[in-house]
Structure formats: structure tokens, C-alpha cells
Amino acid sequence: MEAPTHGTVHLSDWQKSYFAIASGTCTPGQKADEYRAKILRIQYAWANSEISQVCAANLFKKYAEKYSAIIDSDNIETGLNNYAENILTLAKCQQNDSDKWQSALTTENVFGLKCVQERMQASKKVQSSQMAPADALVLADKGVSASAAPCLPGLSAFSSTGENEHCAGSSKCAGRGPHLLEHPLSSKSLQSNVPPVTKASDILPVSSASLSEQIHAGFQAAPLFGHKEMTNGASLKIPGNCSDGQNLSLPNQSAVQAWSGKRKAFYGLTDKGSTATSSLAPCQASNTTEANSFSGSRNGSEESGVPGFRTAKEQLWVDQQKKPQSLQQRAPVSYGGVKKSLGAGRSRGPFSKFVPPVPKQDGNENGGVQCKPHARGPTEPLLPVDERLKSIEPKMVELIMHEIMDHGPPVNWDDIAGVEFAKATIKEIVVWPMLRPDIFTGLRGPPKGILLFGPPGTGKTLIGKCIACQSGATFFSISASSLTSKWVGEGEKMVRALFAVARCQQPAVIFIDEIDSLLSQRGDGEHESSRRIKTEFLVQLDGATTSSEDRILVVGATNRPQEIDEAARRRLVKRLYIPLPEASARKQIVSRLMSKEHNCLSEEEIELIVKQSDGFSGADMTQLCREASLGPIRSLQSMDITTIMPEQVRPIAFVDFESAFGTVRPSVSSKDLELYETWNRTFGCGR
Ligand SMILES: Nc1ncnc2c1ncn2[C@@H]1O[C@H](COP(=O)(O)OP(=O)(O)OP(=O)(O)O)[C@@H](O)[C@H]1O
Numbered sequence: 001m002e003a004p005t006h007g008t009v010h011l012s013d014w015q016k017s018y019f020a021i022a023s024g025t026c027t028p029g030q031k032a033d034e035y036r037a038k039i040l041r042i043q044y045a046w047a048n049s050e051i052s053q054v055c056a057a058n059l060f061k062k063y064a065e066k067y068s069a070i071i072d073s074d075n076i077e078t079g080l081n082n083y084a085e086n087i088l089t090l091a092k093c094q095q096n097d098s099d100k101w102q103s104a105l106t107t108e109n110v111f112g113l114k115c116v117q118e119r120m121q122a123s124k125k126v127q128s129s130q131m132a133p134a135d136a137l138v139l140a141d142k143g144v145s146a147s148a149a150p151c152l153p154g155l156s157a158f159s160s161t162g163e164n165e166h167c168a169g170s171s172k173c174a175g176r177g178p179h180l181l182e183h184p185l186s187s188k189s190l191q192s193n194v195p196p197v198t199k200a201s202d203i204l205p206v207s208s209a210s211l212s213e214q215i216h217a218g219f220q221a222a223p224l225f226g227h228k229e230m231t232n233g234a235s236l237k238i239p240g241n242c243s244d245g246q247n248l249s250l251p252n253q254s255a256v257q258a259w260s261g262k263r264k265a266f267y268g269l270t271d272k273g274s275t276a277t278s279s280l281a282p283c284q285a286s287n288t289t290e291a292n293s294f295s296g297s298r299n300g301s302e303e304s305g306v307p308g309f310r311t312a313k314e315q316l317w318v319d320q321q322k323k324p325q326s327l328q329q330r331a332p333v334s335y336g337g338v339k340k341s342l343g344a345g346r347s348r349g350p351f352s353k354f355v356p357p358v359p360k361q362d363g364n365e366n367g368g369v370q371c372k373p374h375a376r377g378p379t380e381p382l383l384p385v386d387e388r389l390k391s392i393e394p395k396m397v398e399l400i401m402h403e404i405m406d407h408g409p410p411v412n413w414d415d416i417a418g419v420e421f422a423k424a425t426i427k428e429i430v431v432w433p434m435l436r437p438d439i440f441t442g443l444r445g446p447p448k449g450i451l452l453f454g455p456p457g458t459g460k461t462l463i464g465k466c467i468a469c470q471s472g473a474t475f476f477s478i479s480a481s482s483l484t485s486k487w488v489g490e491g492e493k494m495v496r497a498l499f500a501v502a503r504c505q506q507p508a509v510i511f512i513d514e515i516d517s518l519l520s521q522r523g524d525g526e527h528e529s530s531r532r533i534k535t536e537f538l539v540q541l542d543g544a545t546t547s548s549e550d551r552i553l554v555v556g557a558t559n560r561p562q563e564i565d566e567a568a569r570r571r572l573v574k575r576l577y578i579p580l581p582e583a584s585a586r587k588q589i590v591s592r593l594m595s596k597e598h599n600c601l602s603e604e605e606i607e608l609i610v611k612q613s614d615g616f617s618g619a620d621m622t623q624l625c626r627e628a629s630l631g632p633i634r635s636l637q638s639m640d641i642t643t644i645m646p647e648q649v650r651p652i653a654f655v656d657f658e659s660a661f662g663t664v665r666p667s668v669s670s671k672d673l674e675l676y677e678t679w680n681r682t683f684g685c686g687r
């Protein structure tokens with residue numbers, strides 16, 4: 001029988017396996033394996049010129065499609081759909097920068113390594129026969145820093161071919177010997193991802209500095225790049241007859257020969273001597289000593305006056321370390337125009353800049369404690385966390401930090417028409433004590449809780465904004481409904497976090513709009529979560545209002561004062577009625593709004609408007625002016641609005657107000673007003 005040729009065996013093989021796959025008895029896994037094997041065989045056949053390139057391409061395409069159809073299919077019977085799983089597994093395995101480094105290699109098992117033992121023996125012999133010069137290692141490589149140096153004599157056990165005998169002679173070096181590995185720094189440094197060295201022959205000469213770099217670098221990058229990327233050419237040559245011009249290589253260099261060949265050129269061009277350590281900052285961030293010694297050793301050239309290369313991350317980190325504590329805090333923020341609001345009324349978009357609620361003025365009011373819930377990233381230094389925030393979930397603190405900030409137009413006291421008594425009282429109990437805490441002490445100490453109540457649209461929220469701008473305090477503006485609805489089940493934690501953050505950011509004003517929805521009377525039918533929020537709020541409020549040191553002011557605003565829980569009412573000691581604007585206030589609102597518009601209103605006409613608008617709230621007055629300002633536009637019926645020039649629009653006239661009165665009505669009924677008046681007489685603190 002004729003022996004089958006190579007080609008026929010090959011073909012029958014293919015046929016057989018094809019039938020096996022097509023038989024339907026294979027599991028998706030087996031099929032995938034078979035297709036994968038086929039793809040490999042195609043590559044192999046093409047590489048051996050058994051099939052043409054066109055044929056290989058066609059076959060490859062066919063089997064790759066089949067293969068990926070199985071892999072990607074999420075049908076349990078026919079596919080594997082392990083794509084996501086693999087990715088997830090990979091992602092899990094991926095060492096995160098923030099993960100704590102846990103190296104399998106410890107000082108103990110370094111000593112256990114046979115090659116290390118051999119080298120230790122050898123260096124001991126050398127030490128006993130010859131004393132090494134003190135600065136041998138510095139000579140070996142100027143990049144060695146003072147902090148890195150102590151570990152090096154011990155590490156000299158790694159050096160090549162008895163080079164110690166030649167470069168040494170150091171009494172320090174020799175005298176200390178291998179036990180110096182136990183130096184705290186060195187042992188720390190050694191607890192890195194040094195790949196296990198298996199053979200003594202694998203240990204090839206490495207300059208001491210580059211070795212220290214590798215150790216500090218945890219060999220993360222070094223093994224891939226080969227020695228030339230590790231240090232510049234000069235430092236690779238150990239002076240004297242240590243290893244003259246000898247090519248240095250890393251333990252597993254052979255395994256990455258192909259890589260280093262390609263990468264050498266690339267990295268060699270861009271990053272002399274720093275490539276191996278360029279991604280090191282994250283590992284160093286948590287340890288100042290290590291980081292310093294690291295930068296010292298790898299930027300040895302800095303010591304000699306030549307600035308070493310640092311990545312931006314490293315430089316930032318080093319700069320932060322250099323700054324004094326107070327400066328490490330973020331730059332003081334002027335709260336003039338900054339409002340922090342949680343929930344309703346937030347104008348901050350998702351891409352707006354985050355402004356932290358930092359202590360202002362000297363930035364050191366809390367003893368320089370940075371209220372940072374946790375390190376934001378592995379590359380950032382771990383700044384001290386405020387004690388008061390330790391019991392608070394970092395997530396909550398972050399939510400408060402991220403959500404309460406806002407920027408709003410600055411509001412002046414003059415922008416608020418009327419309510420003179422309320423304004424004077426607020427200035428007295430909010431602004432002045434914030435400005436002169438030294439005077440407002442003891443009995444003069446400001447109240448810690450204020451309630452602004454009155455009909456809707458009378459300027460309560462406006463007053464809140466004004467306090468934010470004028471008091472100079474850190475301002476937290478919280479809509480009660482956002483606390484109760486947005487963070488279902490977490491409301492009370494949010495309340496706790498809010499007060500904790502406020503405590504860190506003193507002086508602070510917590511403004512709670514619609515406070516009635518947060519602190520309404522507790523009843524049997526109410527939801528458990530809202531009851532818990534309420535209780536927590538009262539507890540916090542109590543703490544804030546009774547503590548004499550805390551400079552936290554809680555300002556609540558409501559148009560339903562009668563619904564507020566009596567316990568909360570008691571804590572909000574200053575209850576200020578914000579009534580409907582009087583005639584003078586209404587005039588002020590109209591005049592102020594009209595002064596910004598083109599109008600032809602006479603003084604008498606304004607008086608008439610004021611008279612006619614009796615019972616209007618501030619918001620109603622604003623709406624009336626808006627409506628009137630549209631009058632001139634509406635009168636341009638015959639003209640094309642798209643082509644009209646601004647000068648062609650006539651000024652706002654009294655007639656526009658007359659027609660505006662036809663559509664704008666007071667929003668507060670006299671019956672409602674009576675309720676406010678009664679409540680004010682009962683609980684209010686006004687005159
Ligand atoms: N005293 C005032 N002076 C000037 N403008 C005012 C005054 N009161 C109200 N306004 C105008 O009405 C708008 C709404 O006021 P604001 O939101 O402060 O009312 P509020 O009392 O908080 O009402 P609500 O009880 O419904 O929350 C303001 O933006 C402002 O334009």
C-alpha cells in the first residue's frame with residue numbers, strides 16, 4: 001500500500017476534525033477549541049508554505065468567524081459568551097494603583113535563594129580579604145542617593161563576577177555586609193515585585209543605582225525594557241575594572257529579548273534613565289520616605305545640580321510635599337458669589353467645576369485639618385481625614401461635597417425690598433457675629449437657628465441667598481424635599497453627613513428651604529424613613545444649636561410654619577415673619593426692575609401701579625413687571641419680529657401695566673394672610 005503523502009494526511013485530518021465539529025455532539029467549548037486549533041494550523045501551514053497566502057487568508061477568515069460566533073454567542077447551548085467574563089476576570093486581576101502592594105518576595109525568601117546565598121558567601125570572602133572604599137557604590141553610579149545607598153552594600157550580593165573586589169575596598173560596605181538588607185528602607189524596598197531569580201547564572205551585572213531603581217520600581221517596568229532604558233549609558237558602566245563596558249542585563253532579559261529590541265529604540269529616545277520608574281508615583285504615594293528616597297535615587301543627577309526627569313504626576317506630588325500644611329489645603333475660596341445647594345435650584349451642570357467646601361480666610365480654622373473624606377486617587381497624597389468625618393460614610397461625605405456646591409449671582413441686601421426688620425435682625429445675628437466672633441460671645445452669642453416664614457414669594461429664599469453672599473460663611477443650601485426624596489433610605493445619613501461636613505467648614509450656614517417638608521409634625525401615619533430623618537435632624541440641630549463652640553447657623557424657610565414640629569420650632573429660636581411687601585417695598589421692586597428697562601413711566605404712574613398692586617407678593621410684582629415689559633413687543637403686530645431692530649421697540653408705558661394687571665393677580669389670599677399673621681403673633685419674634 002502506498003504510504004500517504006504529507007499532504008493527504010493533512011487533508012484527511014482536516015476532514016475528520018471537520019466532521020467531528022459538524023456532528024453536533026461537541027460542546028461549544030470543544031468546538032471553540034477545535035476552531036482555535038484549526039486557526040493555528042492554518043497559520044502553521046502558511047508559515048511552512050504548505051498553503052498559499054490567499055488560501056490561508058480565506059481559511060483564516062472562515063474559521064475565525066466560526067470561532068468568534070461560538071465565543072460571542074450568548075446562547076447557552078451553542079455559545080460560550082465568555083467574553084464579558086474574561087474581561088471581568090482580567091479587570092479583577094488587574095492590579096489597581098490603589099491596591100496595596102503585596103509582593104511574594106520578602107527579605108526572608110531573598111536570603112533563601114540559592115544564588116543570593118552564593119553571592120553572600122562570595123562577598124563575605126571578599127570582605128574578609130579586602131576592605132572596600134567607603135564610597136565604592138557612589139563611584140559605581142552617581143545616581144545612588146544617600147537614602148538608597150544603605151541598602152546597596154547588601155545588595156551588592158547581586159553584583160556580577162566578583163566586582164566587589166574591584167570596586168570595593170570600602171570599610172563601610174564590607175563591614176556591614178549582607179545584614180544591611182535588614183535596613184528598614186532596604187527591606188521595604190525589597191518587598192517589591194522582584195521576579196524570582198532561579199539560577200545564579202541569571203544574575204548578571206547590574207549597576208548598583210539601576211538595581212536600586214529596579215527595586216524601588218518593583219521591577220514593574222524594568223524587565224521589559226532592558227538595561228539601557230533603565231539608566232543612561234554612562235551609569236551602566238561601572239568605573240574601574242568592575243565590569244568595564246560590560247553589557248548589563250536583567251534577570252529575565254532573555255525572556256523579553258524580542259520586546260526590548262523594539263521598545264529599546266522607542267524608550268531610549270524619549271526617556272533616558274527614567275522609563276523604568278516613570279509610573280512609579282502611585283506606588284510611592286502612600287509612603288513619603290520611600291517616595292523621597294526613590295526620587296533621590298533615580299534623580300541622582302539632581303543632586304549634582306542637573307535636574308532629573310519627573311513625570312507631571314511625580315512633580316505634583318513632590319510639590320505638594322514641599323508645601324506647608326496650610327498651603328496644602330485648597331486655595332481659599334471667596335464665598336461672595338458661591339452658593340452651595342443640594343437638590344432643588346442647582347444650576348451646576350455635570351461638567352461644571354467642583355468647588356470644595358474648604359475653610360476660608362486663613363484656611364486653618366480647624367487646626368489645618370483637611371476635610372477630605374478619602375484620598376481621591378492613588379497618585380494623590382493621603383491627606384489627613386478630619387476626625388469628625390471618620391464615622392461618616394465616605395460616600396455620603398462625597399455626596400455632600402459634590403452636591404452642595406453651586407454658583408449663583410451675588411445678592412445684596414439692597415436687592416431685597418422691604419422686610420427691614422428681618423434684614424436688620426439677620427445682619428445682627430448672622431453677619432456681624434460671623435465677622436466679629438470675638439465680640440459676640442456668651443450671652444451675646446448668636447442664635448443657632450432661624451426660621452423665616454411668610455407667604456410664598458416674599459423673598460425668603462432671596463434672603464437665604466443674601467446671607468450666603470454677605471455672611472462670608474460656608475453656605476449649604478438644601479432643599480428639604482431633595483433630602484427626603486432623592487436619597488430614599490439614606491436621608492438620615494445625609495443629614496448626619498451634612499452637619500459633619502458643616503462642622504468641618506465653620507463658620508457655616510445651613511439653609512433649608514421648604515423646611516416644613518423635612519420637619520413637619522410627627523404623626524402615626526408617616527413613613528418610617530421620614531420619621532428617622534426628622535429625628536436625626538432634630539438631634540443634629542440640637543447639637544449644633546447647643547454647642548457653644550460650633551459656629552453653625554441653621555436657617556429654615558417655610559410658607560407653612562404651622563406644620564413645623566414643635567420640637568423643631570423650639571430649636572429655631574429666631575422666627576422671623578417675612579410679610580407681603582408694603583407699598584414702599586413694592587415701589588422699590590418696580591423702580592429697580594424698570595430702571596434696567598427702556599420705559600417712560602412717570603413717578604405718578606409708578607405710584608398708581610404700587611397702589612393698584614396692593615396684596616401682591618414680591619414674586620407677583622416681578623411677574624407684573626415681566627408681563628408689562630412684553631406689552632411693547634405685543635404692540636408690534638404688523639411688523640416682522642425676525643427683522644425688527646431693538647430701537648423700534650417702544651418704551652414700556654403705563655398702558656402695559658394696565659393690561660398686565662388684567663392677567664397677573666395676587667397669589668396670596670387674605671385668608672392665608674390671616675393665618676400667617678396669627679402664627680406670627682403666637683410664635684414669631686418680630687415686632
Ligand atoms: N422683597 C423682595 N424684594 C425683591 N424681590 C423680591 C422680594 N420678594 C420676592 N421677590 C422676587 O420674587 C422672587 C421669588 O422670591 P423667593 O423665592 O425669595 O420667595 P420665597 O419667599 O422663598 O417664596 P416661597 O415661600 O414660595 O419659597 C425673587 O426671585 C424676587 O425676584
Ligand SMILES: [Mg+2]
Pocket residue numbers: 460461462513514557
Ligand atoms: Mg423659597
